Amino acid sequence: xxxxxxxxxxxxxxxxxxxxxxxxxxxxxxxxxxxxxxxxxxxxxxxxxxxxxxxxxxxxxxxxxxxxxxxxxxxxxxxxxxxxxxxxxxxxxxxxxxxxxxxxxxxxxxxxxxxxxxxxxxxxxxxxxxxxxxx
Numbered sequence: 001x002x003x004x005x006x007x008x009x010x011x012x013x014x015x016x017x018x019x020x021x022x023x024x025x026x027x028x029x030x031x032x033x034x035x036x037x038x039x040x041x042x043x044x045x046x047x048x049x050x051x052x053x054x055x056x057x058x059x060x061x062x063x064x065x066x067x068x069x070x071x072x073x074x075x076x077x078x079x080x081x082x083x084x085x086x087x088x089x090x091x092x093x094x095x096x097x098x099x100x101x102x103x104x105x106x107x108x109x110x111x112x113x114x115x116x117x118x119x120x121x122x123x124x125x126x127x128x129x130x131x132x133x134x135x
Contacts, residue, residue: 014060014061014064014065017060017064017121018117019060019114019117019118019121020057020060020061022110022113022114022117023053023056023057023060023079023114024057025110026053026056026086026107026110026111026114027050027053027054027056027057029107029110030049030050030052030053030086030107031050031053033093033098033099033103033107034046034049034050034093034098036098037093037098038098041098045089045092045093045096045098048089049086049089049090049093052082052083052085052086052089053082053086055078055079055082055085056079056082056083056086056114059075059076059078059079059082060075060076060079060118062075063075063076063079069125072122072125073122073125076118076121076122077118077122079114079118080115080118080119083111083114083115083118084111084115086107086111087107087108087111090104090107090108090111091104
């Protein structure tokens with residue numbers, strides 16, 4: 001099994017990845033929006049949405065820290081799953097009137113873009129036989 005790192009794609013520092021930076025931006029938006037949720041949602045939807053958003057960012061970073069293609073792809077897939085989970089939670093928040101339709105649509109578009117970027121990044125590992133020096 002070939003050994004790889006995001007290093008090969010000039011992304012050994014996950015903070016330089018556009019998808020990671022967009023995910024951080026979405027996470028900040030989720031924190032700002034959820035701060036306005038009812039107090040009784042603090043341990044419910046507020047907490048769940050924040051955890052899902054942070055999970056996207058964290059799994060992208062962890063994927064870049066892995067040394068094999070399958071491991072890296074697995075963490076990018078988990079990040080995509082967390083983005084889908086956050087989108088579902090956003091729909092619930094909109095239905096309950098916690099966020100506006102415009103706010104939900106804007107975040108949903110951002111999440112769609114993040115998922116597409118993660119798919120393209122995972123696909124960039126196809127047919128690679130490169131090894132990462134030092135692993």
